[in-house]
Amino acid sequence: MLQGIEVYCEQYGIYGKIDTFDTKKNLLTERKKKIKVIYDGYIFQLYAQYFCLKEMGYKVDKLKLYSMDDNKSYPIELPENDLEMLGKFETLIDSLKNFSLDSEFLPNINKCRNCIYRNLCDYSLC
């Protein structure tokens, strides 16, 4: 079981740490305290880890979100089997790469409510 290892993907220019990867089951899992809604961002987190691991030579067959408080698992399709989500992921990566601090920013109160940075953030709506 690999946990918290640093990973990098040249194709998308992203790096970070994975959550947990079971090398026997080839299963990549992203744990959350409690999942009430499967946000696109959760899936993109898995995709980012997936592409990094693959590029680093690991075989990843399955993706899963895991909600710890209620012990629920949510299997997620591999990106190549969900081209709509893959397209959204790539669009997001492009927009992050082309982000300008001068561009207009409109916060979303639903995101601010759950944001761990809200006490530090000048844009927070909460």
Ligand code: SF4
């Ligand atoms: S608190 Fe700030 S960083 Fe967090 S979601 Fe709101 S605007 Fe974004």
